[in-house]
Amino acid sequence: MGAALPIISAIASVAGVAGSLFGGFSEQDAYSDQAAAQREAADAQERAAYESEMLADQNARNLESETLEGVRREDLALEQELGDQRARAAASGLSLEDDEDSMGKVIAANRKEGQTQIDWMETAGMNRADIMRWEGDVGRKTGISQAQFSRDMARITKKRGTTSAWGGLFNAAGKAPGVISAGTDANWW
DSSP states (O other): OTTHHHHHHHHHHHHHHHHHHHHHHHHHHHHHHHHHHHHHHHHHHHHHHHHHHHHHHHHHHHHHHHHHHHHHHHHHHHHHHHHHHHHHHHHHTOOSSOTTOHHHHHHHHHHHHHHHHHHHHHHHHHHHHHHHHHHHHHHHHHHHHHHHHHHHHHHHHHHHHHHHHHHHHHHHHHHHHHHHHHHHHTTOO
16 A cells, blocks of 8 residues: 555646646637637627618618608699699689789798798708718727727637646646656656
8 A cells, every 4th residue: 555655646746737738728728719709709790880880871871862752742742732722812813923912922921831841851851861870880880899899808818828828837847846756756767
């Protein structure tokens, strides 16, 4: 039993050195896998940021088109309404050419009010489109910033893995004198 103790001690010392070496490299592999996943996530965040901006721009263009079409339709409706008012006035025998005529004033006021509403509708639609583009730009910048943060975290994670590998190596080197001494006690060399 006395002769087995040095051999058991030597085996335990060798196992401790091997555990330190393999443990450090195993941690390095785990950190490397995590860093790769973080880089992939960063790439996905960046792609999503640019896609978000493109979608916002497309939505803004769609809104502008819808706004212009709505303005065109409202303009036609206004002209139709004013035409109907002139026709009713003419059918009743009122003169629309006289500035003092109350019907002429009503039609002029209706034209002005209708045009004010159409102009407001166009301005509001274009402003909403500008806001959509601004939101897309902010979303892109935020996404790129988040992607950069993820890339930075991937670099830090990779460094942690390298540190773990070196730590395992140095830890094993620190245990090496114990292995030599245990090997000598076990008469291995």
